[in-house]
Amino acid sequence: MLPYxxxxxxxxxKKPSTEAFPAGDPPxxxxxxxxxxxxxxxxxxxxxxxxxxCAPQCMHRDIEKLENGDQKVTFTFDMTSCxxxxxxxxxxxxxxxTMTDDYMxxxxxxxxxxxxxTMIKKAPPKPKFTPEQIAEMKAKAEAxxKAKAEAxQNG
Ligand code: SF4
Ligand code: SF4
Numbered sequence: 071m072l073p074y075x076x077x078x079x080x081x082x083x084k085k086p087s088t089e090a091f092p093a094g095d096p097p098x099x100x101x102x103x104x105x106x107x108x109x110x111x112x113x114x115x116x117x118x119x120x121x122x123x124c125a126p127q128c129m130h131r132d133i134e135k136l137e138n139g140d141q142k143v144t145f146t147f148d149m150t151s152c153x154x155x156x157x158x159x160x161x162x163x164x165x166x167x168t169m170t171d172d173y174m175x176x177x178x179x180x181x182x183x184x185x186x187x188t189m190i191k192k193a194p195p196k197p198k199f200t201p202e203q204i205a206e207m208k209a210k211a212e213a214x215x216k217a218k219a220e221a222x223q224n225g
Contacts, residue, residue, distance in 0.1 A: 096173075096174055098171070099171035099172075099173050103173065104154040104155075104169040105154070105169065105170050105175070106149060106169075106170050106175055107147045107152065107158070107167060107168075107169060107170070107185050108168045108169075108170050109145055109147060109167055109185055109186070109187040110165075110166050110168075110187065111187035111188055111189035112166075112189070113165060113166035114143075114145070114164065114166040114187070114189050115163075115164050115166075116131075116143050117164075118131070119161045119162065120161060120162055120167060122161075123157040123160075123161045124157065124158055125155070125157070126151045126152065127151075128147065128148045128149075128151035128153075129148070129158065130145070130146045130148070132144040132146070136190075138193070139193030140192050140193050141190070141191040142188060142189075142190055142191075143188065143189050143191050144187070144188045144189075145186065145187055145188075145189075146184055146185070147184065148180075148184055149175050149184070149185065150180070150183045154169065
């Protein structure tokens with residue numbers, strides 16, 4: 071008991087053997103290190119390829135329909151289940167996903183580990199004519215064609 075007590079008392083007056091974290095700037099990650107994902111919604115085409123290739127299914131896409139017909143698309147990447155395989159970045163033809171060298175992925179709540187971004191997908195332009203107008207135009211064209219054929223027959 072006495073040696074342990076002696077050690078404990080001695081250690082009380084010693085400097086900690088561990089380093090405070092973070093102590094200054096963290097060292098740079100090794101070249102090619104795959105850290106926290108960066109998602110740039112301005113480059114995203116909403117093709118969904120990243121969702122298909124993510125084996126742990128750690129990303130999520132929310133689609134909200136807006137009143138004007140556009141869609142509000144939000145991508146969320148959950149770093150707590152990401153394996154940093156970079157498949158999503160490799161398959162993203164528009165380079166909207168990149169792997170950063172940020173390995174300081176620490177936090178106290180789930181939100182600290184989520185990477186999110188939102189884009190607006192514009193609705194396709196509305197057709198100039200209604201289906202009824204198109205049908206009417208077709209009928210008129212058909213009648214004109216018929217009349218022309220009859221006139222040609224009658225000489
Ligand atoms: S991030 Fe890339 S792969 Fe994913 S939906 Fe957008 S464009 Fe497609
Ligand atoms: S790095 Fe891999 S595991 Fe992480 S989101 Fe991309 S595909 Fe999924």
